[in-house]
Amino acid sequence: MTLYHNSKHKLRNILRTIDSLLDGDFPFDAGKRALLRLKNVFIEFEKKIDRAKRLSDEKTIEQLSSNINVKIIQVLPILGFILRSTNVRNAFELLDPLQSLADLTLQGNPELILSSEWDYVPFAYPQSLKDLRSFVLIGLPASEAASALLVPLAGHELGHAVWRNLGIEGSAHLTLQQKCQELYRNANNLQTFKRTFSEYDPDDMVAKEILPETIARSVEYAVFQAEEIFCDLFAYAVFGEGYVHAFSYILAPGSSSNRRSKYPSYETRISTIRKVAEKEGITLPDTGELNFSSEIPLVNARDRFILRMAEESVAEVTNGLWSKIDQIIHEGNVCRPKKANALAHLKEFQIGIPAHRPECLGDIINAGWKYYDEILNSREEAKIPERLDCLNEMLLKSIEVLEFRRRAAHDPDRKKTR
Amino acid sequence: MSDDVEFMTPADLSMEAALELEEAKQGLRSDAPSLTALFEFLRTPVPGFSGGPSVSMLNDMRAYPLLRDSLDKRIDRKKIDYTKFEEFLMNYFCSLEEGVKSLDRKKIEEAKHFCLAFNTRILARQMSEVYGRRERSDARTVSDDSLPQLEA
Numbered sequence: 001m002t003l004y005h006n007s008k009h010k011l012r013n014i015l016r017t018i019d020s021l022l023d024g025d026f027p028f029d030a031g032k033r034a035l036l037r038l039k040n041v042f043i044e045f046e047k048k049i050d051r052a053k054r055l056s057d058e059k060t061i062e063q064l065s066s067n068i069n070v071k072i073i074q075v076l077p078i079l080g081f082i083l084r085s086t087n088v089r090n091a092f093e094l095l096d097p098l099q100s101l102a103d104l105t106l107q108g109n110p111e112l113i114l115s116s117e118w119d120y121v122p123f124a125y126p127q128s129l130k131d132l133r134s135f136v137l138i139g140l141p142a143s144e145a146a147s148a149l150l151v152p153l154a155g156h157e158l159g160h161a162v163w164r165n166l167g168i169e170g171s172a173h174l175t176l177q178q179k180c181q182e183l184y185r186n187a188n189n190l191q192t193f194k195r196t197f198s199e200y201d202p203d204d205m206v207a208k209e210i211l212p213e214t215i216a217r218s219v220e221y222a223v224f225q226a227e228e229i230f231c232d233l234f235a236y237a238v239f240g241e242g243y244v245h246a247f248s249y250i251l252a253p254g255s256s257s258n259r260r261s262k263y264p265s266y267e268t269r270i271s272t273i274r275k276v277a278e279k280e281g282i283t284l285p286d287t288g289e290l291n292f293s294s295e296i297p298l299v300n301a302r303d304r305f306i307l308r309m310a311e312e313s314v315a316e317v318t319n320g321l322w323s324k325i326d327q328i329i330h331e332g333n334v335c336r337p338k339k340a341n342a343l344a345h346l347k348e349f350q351i352g353i354p355a356h357r358p359e360c361l362g363d364i365i366n367a368g369w370k371y372y373d374e375i376l377n378s379r380e381e382a383k384i385p386e387r388l389d390c391l392n393e394m395l396l397k398s399i400e401v402l403e404f405r406r407r408a409a410h411d412p413d414r415k416k417t418r
Numbered sequence: 419m420s421d422d423v424e425f426m427t428p429a430d431l432s433m434e435a436a437l438e439l440e441e442a443k444q445g446l447r448s449d450a451p452s453l454t455a456l457f458e459f460l461r462t463p464v465p466g467f468s469g470g471p472s473v474s475m476l477n478d479m480r481a482y483p484l485l486r487d488s489l490d491k492r493i494d495r496k497k498i499d500y501t502k503f504e505e506f507l508m509n510y511f512c513s514l515e516e517g518v519k520s521l522d523r524k525k526i527e528e529a530k531h532f533c534l535a536f537n538t539r540i541l542a543r544q545m546s547e548v549y550g551r552r553e554r555s556d557a558r559t560v561s562d563d564s565l566p567q568l569e570a
Protein backbone atom coordinates (compact mmCIF):
# COMPACT_ATOMS: atom_id res chain seq x y z
CA MET A 1 0.00 0.00 0.00
CA THR A 2 1.57 3.30 -1.02
CA LEU A 3 0.50 6.91 -1.11
CA TYR A 4 0.43 6.69 -4.89
CA HIS A 5 -1.93 3.72 -4.98
CA ASN A 6 -4.17 5.05 -2.21
CA SER A 7 -4.43 8.38 -3.98
CA LYS A 8 -5.24 6.72 -7.29
CA HIS A 9 -7.97 4.72 -5.57
CA LYS A 10 -9.40 7.85 -3.94
CA LEU A 11 -9.44 9.57 -7.32
CA ARG A 12 -11.27 6.65 -8.91
CA ASN A 13 -13.85 6.74 -6.13
CA ILE A 14 -14.47 10.47 -6.27
CA LEU A 15 -14.75 10.33 -10.07
CA ARG A 16 -17.25 7.48 -9.76
CA THR A 17 -19.21 9.54 -7.22
CA ILE A 18 -19.34 12.53 -9.57
CA ASP A 19 -20.40 10.28 -12.47
CA SER A 20 -23.25 8.84 -10.41
CA LEU A 21 -24.45 12.39 -9.65
CA LEU A 22 -24.25 13.29 -13.34
CA ASP A 23 -26.67 10.43 -14.04
CA GLY A 24 -29.35 12.20 -11.98
CA ASP A 25 -32.02 14.65 -13.09
CA PHE A 26 -31.24 18.33 -13.05
CA PRO A 27 -34.03 20.90 -13.40
CA PHE A 28 -31.33 23.43 -14.34
CA ASP A 29 -28.08 22.72 -16.19
CA ALA A 30 -25.76 24.82 -14.02
CA GLY A 31 -25.41 21.99 -11.50
CA LYS A 32 -24.39 19.55 -14.22
CA ARG A 33 -21.83 21.98 -15.61
CA ALA A 34 -20.34 22.52 -12.17
CA LEU A 35 -20.01 18.74 -11.73
CA LEU A 36 -18.22 18.43 -15.06
CA ARG A 37 -15.83 21.19 -14.01
CA LEU A 38 -15.08 19.36 -10.77
CA LYS A 39 -14.64 16.06 -12.60
CA ASN A 40 -11.98 17.70 -14.71
CA VAL A 41 -10.12 18.84 -11.59
CA PHE A 42 -9.69 15.25 -10.44
CA ILE A 43 -8.77 14.00 -13.92
CA GLU A 44 -5.95 16.55 -13.91
CA PHE A 45 -4.80 15.29 -10.52
CA GLU A 46 -4.71 11.78 -11.90
CA LYS A 47 -2.46 12.92 -14.75
CA LYS A 48 -0.15 14.75 -12.34
CA ILE A 49 0.31 11.89 -9.92
CA ASP A 50 0.98 9.46 -12.78
CA ARG A 51 3.61 11.86 -14.02
CA ALA A 52 5.24 12.02 -10.59
CA LYS A 53 5.21 8.23 -10.45
CA ARG A 54 7.00 7.98 -13.81
CA LEU A 55 9.64 10.35 -12.41
CA SER A 56 9.92 8.26 -9.22
CA ASP A 57 9.54 11.57 -7.39
CA GLU A 58 8.39 10.51 -3.93
CA LYS A 59 8.36 14.04 -2.48
CA THR A 60 6.04 15.30 -5.20
CA ILE A 61 3.85 12.19 -4.92
CA GLU A 62 3.53 12.89 -1.20
CA GLN A 63 2.62 16.54 -1.82
CA LEU A 64 0.16 15.63 -4.56
CA SER A 65 -1.46 13.13 -2.20
CA SER A 66 -1.99 16.00 0.26
CA ASN A 67 -3.45 18.13 -2.52
CA ILE A 68 -5.82 15.33 -3.47
CA ASN A 69 -6.97 14.87 0.12
CA VAL A 70 -7.60 18.59 0.54
CA LYS A 71 -9.44 18.84 -2.76
CA ILE A 72 -11.71 15.93 -1.84
CA ILE A 73 -12.38 17.54 1.54
CA GLN A 74 -13.31 20.79 -0.22
CA VAL A 75 -15.35 19.20 -2.98
CA LEU A 76 -17.45 16.63 -1.11
CA PRO A 77 -19.68 19.21 0.58
CA ILE A 78 -20.12 20.91 -2.79
CA LEU A 79 -21.18 17.64 -4.40
CA GLY A 80 -23.77 17.31 -1.67
CA PHE A 81 -24.79 20.91 -2.25
CA ILE A 82 -25.27 20.33 -5.98
CA LEU A 83 -27.25 17.14 -5.31
CA ARG A 84 -29.51 18.99 -2.90
CA SER A 85 -30.03 21.79 -5.45
CA THR A 86 -32.25 19.37 -7.37
CA ASN A 87 -34.47 18.70 -4.36
CA VAL A 88 -37.99 20.13 -4.22
CA ARG A 89 -37.21 21.41 -0.72
CA ASN A 90 -35.71 24.42 -2.49
CA ALA A 91 -37.92 27.26 -3.61
CA PHE A 92 -37.16 27.20 -7.33
CA GLU A 93 -39.18 30.40 -7.68
CA LEU A 94 -36.25 32.25 -6.09
CA LEU A 95 -33.78 31.20 -8.72
CA ASP A 96 -34.82 33.53 -11.54
CA PRO A 97 -34.74 36.83 -9.61
CA LEU A 98 -31.42 35.91 -7.97
CA GLN A 99 -29.92 34.85 -11.30
CA SER A 100 -31.13 38.16 -12.77
CA LEU A 101 -29.43 40.00 -9.94
CA ALA A 102 -26.22 38.05 -10.52
CA ASP A 103 -26.40 38.85 -14.25
CA LEU A 104 -26.80 42.56 -13.53
CA THR A 105 -24.03 42.86 -10.95
CA LEU A 106 -21.34 40.36 -11.97
CA GLN A 107 -18.98 40.34 -14.92
CA GLY A 108 -18.97 37.45 -17.35
CA ASN A 109 -21.68 34.80 -17.35
CA PRO A 110 -22.24 33.82 -13.74
CA GLU A 111 -24.20 30.63 -13.17
CA LEU A 112 -26.21 30.55 -9.98
CA ILE A 113 -26.88 27.34 -8.11
CA LEU A 114 -29.32 27.67 -5.24
CA SER A 115 -29.51 24.88 -2.71
CA SER A 116 -29.99 24.02 0.92
CA GLU A 117 -27.41 23.49 3.62
CA TRP A 118 -27.55 21.04 6.49
CA ASP A 119 -26.04 23.85 8.47
CA TYR A 120 -27.87 26.66 10.16
CA VAL A 121 -25.92 29.56 8.69
CA PRO A 122 -26.49 30.61 5.07
CA PHE A 123 -23.35 30.12 3.08
CA ALA A 124 -21.86 31.07 -0.26
CA TYR A 125 -19.47 28.77 -2.03
CA PRO A 126 -16.80 28.69 -3.08
CA GLN A 127 -14.84 30.77 -0.64
CA SER A 128 -11.66 29.05 -1.59
CA LEU A 129 -12.61 26.75 -4.43
CA LYS A 130 -11.38 28.66 -7.44
CA ASP A 131 -12.25 25.74 -9.72
CA LEU A 132 -15.84 26.96 -9.79
CA ARG A 133 -15.07 30.64 -10.11
CA SER A 134 -17.76 31.31 -12.73
CA PHE A 135 -20.42 29.74 -10.53
CA VAL A 136 -22.23 31.32 -7.63
CA LEU A 137 -23.36 28.75 -5.10
CA ILE A 138 -25.75 29.96 -2.43
CA GLY A 139 -27.08 27.72 0.28
CA LEU A 140 -29.85 28.51 2.72
CA PRO A 141 -30.41 26.43 5.87
CA ALA A 142 -32.43 23.34 4.91
CA SER A 143 -35.17 24.16 7.39
CA GLU A 144 -35.59 27.61 5.76
CA ALA A 145 -34.76 26.87 2.13
CA ALA A 146 -38.32 27.55 0.97
CA SER A 147 -38.83 30.70 3.08
CA ALA A 148 -39.28 33.62 0.73
CA LEU A 149 -38.86 36.13 3.55
CA LEU A 150 -35.24 35.02 3.89
CA VAL A 151 -34.24 35.65 0.28
CA PRO A 152 -32.44 38.85 1.42
CA LEU A 153 -29.91 36.53 3.05
CA ALA A 154 -29.24 35.08 -0.37
CA GLY A 155 -28.66 38.69 -1.41
CA HIS A 156 -25.96 38.94 1.24
CA GLU A 157 -24.37 35.75 -0.02
CA LEU A 158 -24.47 37.07 -3.60
CA GLY A 159 -22.57 40.06 -2.24
CA HIS A 160 -19.63 37.73 -1.57
CA ALA A 161 -19.53 36.84 -5.27
CA VAL A 162 -19.68 40.56 -6.18
CA TRP A 163 -16.85 41.29 -3.73
CA ARG A 164 -14.59 38.82 -5.51
CA ASN A 165 -15.79 39.19 -9.09
CA LEU A 166 -15.54 42.99 -9.31
CA GLY A 167 -12.20 43.30 -7.54
CA ILE A 168 -13.60 44.99 -4.44
CA GLU A 169 -11.49 42.67 -2.32
CA GLY A 170 -8.28 43.79 -4.00
CA SER A 171 -9.04 47.48 -3.62
CA ALA A 172 -10.30 47.18 -0.05
CA HIS A 173 -7.35 45.04 0.94
CA LEU A 174 -4.86 47.65 -0.21
CA THR A 175 -6.59 50.37 1.81
CA LEU A 176 -7.08 48.21 4.89
CA GLN A 177 -3.49 47.05 4.87
CA GLN A 178 -2.26 50.62 4.66
CA LYS A 179 -4.59 51.66 7.48
CA CYS A 180 -3.51 48.75 9.70
CA GLN A 181 0.14 49.54 9.15
CA GLU A 182 -0.50 53.20 10.03
CA LEU A 183 -2.33 52.18 13.19
CA TYR A 184 0.52 49.95 14.29
CA ARG A 185 2.99 52.80 13.67
CA ASN A 186 0.94 55.15 15.86
CA ALA A 187 2.95 55.84 19.02
CA ASN A 188 0.19 54.99 21.49
CA ASN A 189 -0.75 51.81 19.70
CA LEU A 190 2.87 50.74 19.40
CA GLN A 191 3.32 51.23 23.13
CA THR A 192 0.25 49.11 23.83
CA PHE A 193 1.53 46.50 21.40
CA LYS A 194 4.89 46.26 23.17
CA ARG A 195 3.20 46.00 26.55
CA THR A 196 0.74 43.34 25.33
CA PHE A 197 3.27 41.32 23.37
CA SER A 198 6.08 41.58 25.90
CA GLU A 199 8.29 39.00 24.22
CA TYR A 200 8.56 41.17 21.09
CA ASP A 201 12.18 42.16 20.47
CA PRO A 202 13.09 43.96 17.24
CA ASP A 203 16.68 42.81 17.61
CA ASP A 204 15.93 39.13 18.03
CA MET A 205 15.79 37.11 14.82
CA VAL A 206 12.72 35.16 15.89
CA ALA A 207 10.95 37.51 18.28
CA LYS A 208 11.00 40.38 15.79
CA GLU A 209 8.53 38.44 13.63
CA ILE A 210 5.78 38.91 16.22
CA LEU A 211 5.09 42.40 14.86
CA PRO A 212 4.53 41.53 11.17
CA GLU A 213 2.60 38.39 12.13
CA THR A 214 0.33 40.41 14.38
CA ILE A 215 -0.19 43.06 11.71
CA ALA A 216 -0.94 40.23 9.25
CA ARG A 217 -3.63 38.91 11.57
CA SER A 218 -5.22 42.34 11.95
CA VAL A 219 -5.23 42.77 8.18
CA GLU A 220 -6.79 39.35 7.74
CA TYR A 221 -9.59 40.16 10.19
CA ALA A 222 -10.06 43.59 8.67
CA VAL A 223 -10.50 42.20 5.16
CA PHE A 224 -12.96 39.54 6.35
CA GLN A 225 -14.96 42.09 8.33
CA ALA A 226 -14.99 44.59 5.48
CA GLU A 227 -16.31 41.85 3.22
CA GLU A 228 -19.16 41.10 5.62
CA ILE A 229 -20.09 44.75 5.86
CA PHE A 230 -19.96 45.04 2.08
CA CYS A 231 -22.34 42.09 1.76
CA ASP A 232 -24.69 43.54 4.39
CA LEU A 233 -24.80 46.85 2.53
CA PHE A 234 -25.26 45.12 -0.81
CA ALA A 235 -28.21 43.16 0.56
CA TYR A 236 -29.63 46.38 2.03
CA ALA A 237 -29.24 48.12 -1.34
CA VAL A 238 -31.24 45.38 -3.06
CA PHE A 239 -33.78 44.49 -0.37
CA GLY A 240 -33.97 47.51 1.89
CA GLU A 241 -35.41 47.02 5.36
CA GLY A 242 -36.28 43.40 4.54
CA TYR A 243 -32.62 42.53 4.92
CA VAL A 244 -32.32 43.58 8.57
CA HIS A 245 -35.48 41.65 9.43
CA ALA A 246 -34.16 38.51 7.72
CA PHE A 247 -30.81 39.04 9.45
CA SER A 248 -32.51 39.35 12.81
CA TYR A 249 -34.74 36.32 12.20
CA ILE A 250 -31.84 34.00 11.47
CA LEU A 251 -29.25 35.27 13.97
CA ALA A 252 -30.89 37.04 16.92
CA PRO A 253 -30.36 37.11 19.85
CA GLY A 254 -26.78 36.21 18.86
CA SER A 255 -25.55 35.75 22.42
CA SER A 256 -24.82 32.03 22.28
CA SER A 257 -21.25 32.33 21.03
CA ASN A 258 -18.02 34.18 21.63
CA ARG A 259 -17.23 37.18 19.51
CA ARG A 260 -15.63 35.99 16.26
CA SER A 261 -12.84 38.14 14.95
CA LYS A 262 -13.55 37.51 11.28
CA TYR A 263 -17.01 39.06 11.63
CA PRO A 264 -17.94 42.56 12.71
CA SER A 265 -20.04 42.72 15.84
CA TYR A 266 -23.81 42.69 15.33
CA GLU A 267 -23.84 46.21 16.72
CA THR A 268 -21.38 47.36 14.06
CA ARG A 269 -23.23 45.59 11.26
CA ILE A 270 -26.64 46.96 12.14
CA SER A 271 -25.42 50.47 12.93
CA THR A 272 -23.51 50.64 9.62
CA ILE A 273 -26.64 49.76 7.68
CA ARG A 274 -28.70 52.21 9.76
CA LYS A 275 -26.30 55.07 9.04
CA VAL A 276 -26.53 54.44 5.30
CA ALA A 277 -30.32 54.17 5.51
CA GLU A 278 -30.52 57.38 7.51
CA LYS A 279 -28.77 59.27 4.72
CA GLU A 280 -31.54 58.01 2.44
CA GLY A 281 -34.22 59.21 4.86
CA ILE A 282 -35.06 55.72 6.11
CA THR A 283 -35.15 54.80 9.78
CA LEU A 284 -34.29 51.20 10.53
CA PRO A 285 -34.65 49.38 13.87
CA ASP A 286 -31.59 49.22 16.09
CA THR A 287 -29.93 46.11 17.54
CA GLY A 288 -32.16 46.18 20.60
CA GLU A 289 -35.32 46.45 18.52
CA LEU A 290 -34.03 43.61 16.36
CA ASN A 291 -33.66 41.44 19.49
CA PHE A 292 -29.87 41.24 19.52
CA SER A 293 -28.06 41.06 22.83
CA SER A 294 -24.39 41.84 23.42
CA GLU A 295 -21.83 39.32 22.24
CA ILE A 296 -19.38 37.78 24.66
CA PRO A 297 -16.20 39.85 24.23
CA LEU A 298 -12.79 38.31 23.70
CA VAL A 299 -11.02 37.52 26.95
CA ASN A 300 -7.44 37.48 25.77
CA ALA A 301 -5.76 40.91 25.75
CA ARG A 302 -3.73 40.10 22.67
CA ASP A 303 -6.80 38.99 20.73
CA ARG A 304 -8.57 42.19 21.76
CA PHE A 305 -5.66 44.35 20.59
CA ILE A 306 -5.42 42.61 17.21
CA LEU A 307 -9.17 42.91 16.76
CA ARG A 308 -9.27 46.59 17.76
CA MET A 309 -6.68 47.44 15.11
CA ALA A 310 -8.73 45.57 12.53
CA GLU A 311 -11.99 47.24 13.53
CA GLU A 312 -10.52 50.74 13.49
CA SER A 313 -9.22 50.23 9.98
CA VAL A 314 -12.55 48.84 8.78
CA ALA A 315 -14.43 51.83 10.21
CA GLU A 316 -12.49 54.06 7.82
CA VAL A 317 -13.54 52.22 4.66
CA THR A 318 -17.28 51.72 5.15
CA ASN A 319 -18.23 54.93 3.32
CA GLY A 320 -16.07 53.83 0.42
CA LEU A 321 -17.76 50.42 0.38
CA TRP A 322 -21.20 52.02 0.10
CA SER A 323 -19.99 54.25 -2.75
CA LYS A 324 -18.87 51.18 -4.66
CA ILE A 325 -22.20 49.46 -4.07
CA ASP A 326 -24.01 52.56 -5.24
CA GLN A 327 -21.95 52.53 -8.41
CA ILE A 328 -22.55 48.81 -9.00
CA ILE A 329 -26.31 49.19 -8.49
CA HIS A 330 -26.51 52.15 -10.85
CA GLU A 331 -24.33 50.64 -13.56
CA GLY A 332 -26.25 47.37 -13.37
CA ASN A 333 -29.59 49.18 -13.37
CA VAL A 334 -30.63 47.12 -10.37
CA CYS A 335 -34.10 47.86 -9.09
CA ARG A 336 -34.09 49.22 -5.54
CA PRO A 337 -37.17 48.83 -3.37
CA LYS A 338 -39.63 51.68 -2.87
CA LYS A 339 -41.80 52.15 0.20
CA ALA A 340 -44.91 53.03 -1.84
CA ASN A 341 -44.66 49.78 -3.82
CA ALA A 342 -44.25 47.72 -0.66
CA LEU A 343 -47.35 49.34 0.85
CA ALA A 344 -49.33 48.61 -2.30
CA HIS A 345 -48.31 44.94 -2.20
CA LEU A 346 -49.13 44.81 1.51
CA LYS A 347 -52.75 45.72 0.68
CA GLU A 348 -52.81 42.88 -1.81
CA PHE A 349 -51.47 40.38 0.73
CA GLN A 350 -54.02 41.61 3.27
CA ILE A 351 -56.82 40.51 0.97
CA GLY A 352 -55.08 37.24 0.26
CA ILE A 353 -53.78 37.75 -3.28
CA PRO A 354 -50.22 37.82 -4.68
CA ALA A 355 -48.63 41.14 -5.64
CA HIS A 356 -50.14 42.74 -8.70
CA ARG A 357 -47.61 44.02 -11.26
CA PRO A 358 -44.52 43.77 -9.02
CA GLU A 359 -41.48 45.65 -10.26
CA CYS A 360 -38.88 44.67 -7.75
CA LEU A 361 -38.06 41.67 -5.57
CA GLY A 362 -37.27 43.96 -2.64
CA ASP A 363 -40.78 45.46 -2.74
CA ILE A 364 -42.36 42.00 -2.50
CA ILE A 365 -40.15 40.97 0.41
CA ASN A 366 -40.63 44.23 2.31
CA ALA A 367 -44.39 43.91 1.97
CA GLY A 368 -44.00 40.36 3.18
CA TRP A 369 -42.19 41.43 6.34
CA LYS A 370 -44.80 44.07 7.08
CA TYR A 371 -47.57 41.48 6.75
CA TYR A 372 -45.51 39.01 8.80
CA ASP A 373 -45.54 41.56 11.65
CA GLU A 374 -49.29 42.06 11.31
CA ILE A 375 -49.90 38.31 11.48
CA LEU A 376 -47.73 37.90 14.59
CA ASN A 377 -49.46 40.81 16.29
CA SER A 378 -52.95 39.53 15.51
CA ARG A 379 -55.06 38.10 18.33
CA GLU A 380 -55.75 34.79 16.62
CA GLU A 381 -52.66 32.98 17.80
CA ALA A 382 -53.88 29.54 16.80
CA LYS A 383 -54.13 30.66 13.19
CA ILE A 384 -50.65 32.18 12.98
CA PRO A 385 -48.82 29.12 11.53
CA GLU A 386 -51.43 28.68 8.81
CA ARG A 387 -51.41 32.38 7.95
CA LEU A 388 -47.62 32.43 7.78
CA ASP A 389 -47.64 29.46 5.41
CA CYS A 390 -50.20 31.27 3.31
CA LEU A 391 -48.02 34.38 3.32
CA ASN A 392 -45.07 32.34 2.08
CA GLU A 393 -47.17 30.97 -0.78
CA MET A 394 -48.31 34.46 -1.74
CA LEU A 395 -44.72 35.68 -1.72
CA LEU A 396 -43.54 32.82 -3.92
CA LYS A 397 -46.43 33.40 -6.32
CA SER A 398 -45.61 37.11 -6.42
CA ILE A 399 -42.00 36.25 -7.26
CA GLU A 400 -43.25 34.04 -10.09
CA VAL A 401 -45.30 36.95 -11.39
CA LEU A 402 -42.15 39.08 -11.26
CA GLU A 403 -40.33 36.46 -13.33
CA PHE A 404 -43.16 36.37 -15.86
CA ARG A 405 -43.11 40.15 -16.19
CA ARG A 406 -39.34 40.13 -16.65
CA ARG A 407 -39.47 37.47 -19.35
CA ALA A 408 -42.38 39.13 -21.12
CA ALA A 409 -40.68 42.55 -21.17
CA HIS A 410 -38.80 43.29 -24.36
CA ASP A 411 -35.28 44.41 -23.47
CA PRO A 412 -32.64 43.38 -26.06
CA ASP A 413 -29.80 44.80 -23.99
CA ARG A 414 -30.58 42.74 -20.95
CA LYS A 415 -28.52 39.59 -20.40
CA LYS A 416 -30.53 36.45 -20.92
CA THR A 417 -31.21 34.37 -17.87
CA ARG A 418 -30.93 30.70 -18.57
CA MET B 419 -15.75 35.11 -15.09
CA SER B 420 -14.71 33.63 -18.43
CA ASP B 421 -15.31 29.92 -18.69
CA ASP B 422 -12.82 29.48 -21.50
CA VAL B 423 -9.65 30.95 -19.98
CA GLU B 424 -7.61 28.34 -18.20
CA PHE B 425 -7.18 29.43 -14.65
CA MET B 426 -4.65 27.92 -12.30
CA THR B 427 -4.51 28.61 -8.61
CA PRO B 428 -1.20 29.08 -6.79
CA ALA B 429 -1.66 25.54 -5.43
CA ASP B 430 -2.00 24.19 -9.00
CA LEU B 431 0.91 26.26 -10.29
CA SER B 432 3.25 25.25 -7.49
CA MET B 433 2.55 21.52 -8.04
CA GLU B 434 2.93 21.81 -11.80
CA ALA B 435 6.18 23.74 -11.30
CA ALA B 436 7.48 21.06 -8.91
CA LEU B 437 6.84 18.39 -11.57
CA GLU B 438 8.49 20.45 -14.30
CA LEU B 439 11.52 21.10 -12.10
CA GLU B 440 11.93 17.41 -11.36
CA GLU B 441 11.72 16.74 -15.10
CA ALA B 442 14.38 19.39 -15.69
CA LYS B 443 16.56 17.83 -12.99
CA GLN B 444 16.29 14.47 -14.73
CA GLY B 445 17.17 16.01 -18.08
CA LEU B 446 13.72 15.43 -19.57
CA ARG B 447 13.15 19.11 -20.27
CA SER B 448 15.08 22.34 -20.28
CA ASP B 449 12.58 24.77 -18.83
CA ALA B 450 9.91 25.21 -16.14
CA PRO B 451 7.26 27.62 -17.47
CA SER B 452 4.97 26.96 -14.52
CA LEU B 453 7.62 28.29 -12.17
CA THR B 454 7.65 31.54 -14.13
CA ALA B 455 3.84 31.52 -14.13
CA LEU B 456 3.79 30.99 -10.35
CA PHE B 457 6.20 33.88 -9.71
CA GLU B 458 4.20 36.04 -12.11
CA PHE B 459 1.03 35.19 -10.22
CA LEU B 460 2.67 36.14 -6.93
CA ARG B 461 4.02 39.40 -8.36
CA THR B 462 0.82 40.52 -10.09
CA PRO B 463 -1.78 42.49 -8.15
CA VAL B 464 -5.27 41.03 -8.26
CA PRO B 465 -7.67 43.22 -10.24
CA GLY B 466 -8.91 46.16 -8.20
CA PHE B 467 -12.38 47.66 -8.44
CA SER B 468 -12.88 49.47 -11.78
CA GLY B 469 -9.24 48.80 -12.65
CA GLY B 470 -8.01 50.59 -9.53
CA PRO B 471 -4.90 49.72 -7.48
CA SER B 472 -4.67 46.52 -5.49
CA VAL B 473 -2.19 44.19 -3.78
CA SER B 474 -0.10 41.31 -5.02
CA MET B 475 0.73 38.35 -2.81
CA LEU B 476 4.24 39.73 -2.46
CA ASN B 477 3.10 42.85 -0.66
CA ASP B 478 0.13 41.23 1.07
CA MET B 479 0.75 41.23 4.82
CA ARG B 480 -1.51 38.20 5.18
CA ALA B 481 0.75 36.21 2.87
CA TYR B 482 3.97 37.32 4.59
CA PRO B 483 4.18 34.43 7.12
CA LEU B 484 3.24 31.94 4.38
CA LEU B 485 5.88 33.14 1.94
CA ARG B 486 8.54 33.62 4.60
CA ASP B 487 8.07 30.08 5.88
CA SER B 488 8.26 28.67 2.35
CA LEU B 489 11.83 29.88 1.98
CA ASP B 490 14.76 27.53 2.28
CA LYS B 491 15.81 27.22 5.93
CA ARG B 492 19.40 27.88 4.91
CA ILE B 493 18.53 31.47 4.02
CA ASP B 494 19.78 33.76 6.76
CA ARG B 495 16.68 34.92 8.66
CA LYS B 496 18.48 38.08 9.69
CA LYS B 497 18.24 39.17 6.05
CA ILE B 498 14.45 38.95 6.13
CA ASP B 499 12.68 42.15 7.08
CA TYR B 500 8.97 42.39 6.43
CA THR B 501 9.24 46.03 5.36
CA LYS B 502 11.56 45.05 2.51
CA PHE B 503 10.19 41.58 1.90
CA GLU B 504 8.72 42.29 -1.51
CA GLU B 505 12.07 43.47 -2.84
CA PHE B 506 13.83 40.51 -1.24
CA LEU B 507 11.45 38.06 -2.87
CA MET B 508 11.63 39.69 -6.29
CA ASN B 509 15.42 39.25 -6.21
CA TYR B 510 15.10 35.74 -4.86
CA PHE B 511 12.67 34.71 -7.59
CA CYS B 512 14.95 36.20 -10.24
CA SER B 513 17.89 34.22 -8.95
CA LEU B 514 15.85 31.01 -8.98
CA GLU B 515 14.57 31.67 -12.50
CA GLU B 516 18.09 32.39 -13.76
CA GLY B 517 19.40 29.25 -12.10
CA VAL B 518 16.66 27.10 -13.62
CA LYS B 519 17.23 28.64 -17.04
CA SER B 520 20.91 27.73 -16.88
CA LEU B 521 19.95 24.26 -15.59
CA ASP B 522 21.89 24.80 -12.34
CA ARG B 523 21.05 21.65 -10.38
CA LYS B 524 21.25 23.32 -6.96
CA LYS B 525 18.93 26.14 -8.03
CA ILE B 526 16.50 23.67 -9.59
CA GLU B 527 16.39 21.78 -6.28
CA GLU B 528 15.97 25.01 -4.33
CA ALA B 529 13.15 26.16 -6.62
CA LYS B 530 11.42 22.81 -6.27
CA HIS B 531 11.76 23.01 -2.48
CA PHE B 532 10.12 26.45 -2.54
CA CYS B 533 7.24 25.18 -4.66
CA LEU B 534 6.56 22.21 -2.39
CA ALA B 535 6.91 24.24 0.82
CA PHE B 536 4.67 26.97 -0.57
CA ASN B 537 2.11 24.38 -1.62
CA THR B 538 2.16 22.87 1.88
CA ARG B 539 1.38 26.21 3.45
CA ILE B 540 -1.33 27.06 0.93
CA LEU B 541 -3.02 23.74 1.71
CA ALA B 542 -2.71 24.41 5.45
CA ARG B 543 -4.48 27.72 4.95
CA GLN B 544 -7.23 26.07 2.91
CA MET B 545 -7.74 23.49 5.64
CA SER B 546 -7.96 26.26 8.25
CA GLU B 547 -10.79 27.75 6.24
CA VAL B 548 -12.55 24.39 6.05
CA TYR B 549 -12.19 23.75 9.78
CA GLY B 550 -13.14 27.33 10.55
CA ARG B 551 -16.49 26.68 8.93
CA ARG B 552 -17.23 23.42 10.63
CA GLU B 553 -19.23 23.13 13.81
CA ARG B 554 -16.63 21.37 15.93
CA SER B 555 -17.21 20.46 19.54
CA ASP B 556 -14.06 22.32 20.55
CA ALA B 557 -14.89 25.38 18.48
CA ARG B 558 -16.74 27.04 21.31
CA THR B 559 -14.08 26.58 23.93
CA VAL B 560 -10.93 27.10 21.91
CA SER B 561 -10.50 30.54 20.48
CA ASP B 562 -9.44 30.63 16.88
CA ASP B 563 -7.39 33.71 17.72
CA SER B 564 -4.31 31.76 18.69
CA LEU B 565 -1.13 33.63 19.41
CA PRO B 566 1.43 33.93 16.63
CA GLN B 567 3.60 30.87 16.90
CA LEU B 568 7.30 31.47 17.18
CA GLU B 569 9.47 28.97 15.38
CA ALA B 570 12.64 27.97 17.20
